[in-house]
Amino acid sequence: MKQVMRQGLDLLFPPACPLCSSSFSSGWQEPFCRACLAGFKPLPPAHCPRCALPFASGRSAHLCGHCSRKAPPFDRVYTAGLYQETLRRAIHAFKYNQAVSLDRPLGKMLNRALPEPMAVDLILPVPIHSLRLRQRSYNQALLLARELGRCRRVPVNHQLLLRTRPAAPQQGLSARQREQNLRGVFAVSENLSGKRLLLVDDVMTTGATARECAKLLRKAGAERVEVAVVARAPAER
Ligand SMILES: [Zn+2]
Ligand SMILES: [Zn+2]
Incomplete structure (x- = not known):
């Protein structure tokens, strides 16, 4: 019927x-x-197995400079593709043009990039500050997290990882400045002992946001923190 x-x-x-x-x-x-779909660019085989940073040349996966100097607080990053061309356009429309209905198609693309099966207890979106939420009326990371939650039958919690104050815009800042800029911006409201978490965001650029969130989640006791982003941006100059 x-x-x-x-x-x-x-x-x-x-x-x-x-x-x-x-x-x-x-x-x-x-x-x-x-x-x-033809305009979606997959992550090339040459990428960092921890943070998914794509390399411009080479054919094999190896740790990037950042991850080999200091292991990131997350276990690994999964992504549906490169932040270029069609995927970049789709994320822009989703984030800035109120194209909310892109949550399901983009969430589905992201779900396909995750391993099957995947041991996750809880899905958490990267939070946006309430001021930003008022301007945009939705948190794009939460919409994606909900779609993944539906696909995986895993609960989504958007009140556990919080944003306590807005960060100054990250654009134009160096990697180090971005990290400083994010200090004290997030907080975790619960003990997460033994929990295996999946942190969800739309795009990963330098990875500073994911590292800061994962650091706090680990401090709260999380056993595993994996990250899922719809798109991964190449390294910045
Ligand atoms: Zn089309
Ligand atoms: Zn890396």
């Missing part, structure tokens, strides 16, 4: 690509159309 209704609805409103609005051909099951 559900199937029949669904087919009826599909005839009335043919499902379209959430990014470019072109109609899906019948039976198309992917979250985006073929042309948009």
